[in-house]
Amino acid sequence: MADVYGWFEGIAFPLAYFNLEVLREARDTFVVKDEDIIMVTYPKSGTHWLIEIICLIHSKGDPKWIQSVPTWQRSPWIETTHGYELLKDKEGPHIFTSHLPIQLFPKSFFNSKAKVIYGIRNPRDVLVSAYFFLRKMNITKKPETLQEHMEWFLQGSVIYGSWFEHVRGWLSMRDRENVLVVSYEDLTKDPRSTVEKICQFLGKKLKPEEIDLVLKYSSYQFMKENKMSNFSTIPDEYLDKGFSFQRKGVAGDWKNHFTVAQAEAFDEIYQKKMAGFPPKLFPWE
């Protein structure tokens, strides 16, 4: 299994989608423009949902774009070999995506006015979502059990590294004018206000009926049926039968999967690793 991964700065990246030269080039030489819009998340935090919302805000609710171009082309992942190829010579402004921890992100961003939307989600739900995803994807070592995946997750021995370090790194940017933190939980609870908040951050004025369309076409059901947004465009060799990208789409599904002992063990580590954050920062607490 060792040859499935390449290691970059201590973090594992599956070689099916990444190469170390690209990771280095994306970090060191890619030029982020002031007008760029970037979705940054730890994997399984609602990335595709955010991309759909941003694309629909861009088109004022018109679904033509999201129904004709796959997610990974509309907003490529800068760190993947294919995504970087799409972005590197494109004039811009760019809309792009990244799961990179802050220390591996394109350095030029930090002196730019580009806007980052950082999406967060309850790490318990991230863990469960990733477990079911990795069980059906053929690009990484597959966890045998949820317990095994939980151990890897809590140690940070997973692709893109530790959730705790990712969130701590990116949240250190949360007071910047060009960074907006959006949670999966807020999107689930009050999608309209969250979409309005994103519009305001992006300086986009949409009419109420255009917001209605954004909400309609980015809904769970619509995305599940949209071939451009539901992983239908990913080659079969990477996916096992029965794969469904939009698996459940709810907040709190971890309660259906963690045992009491697992929940307690997770909490203990969570409390230690999250010490120092102000109260009420995370909607799941």
Ligand code: PPS
């Ligand atoms: S990835 O592969 O890391 O980019 O995955 P990511 O898109 O970050 O997260 C996948 C989870 O997001 C859920 N999802 C949605 N939830 C609600 N509404 C909409 N429209 C939506 N689209 C995707 C998806 O179902 C995954 O969560 P789980 O808990 O596995 O269902």
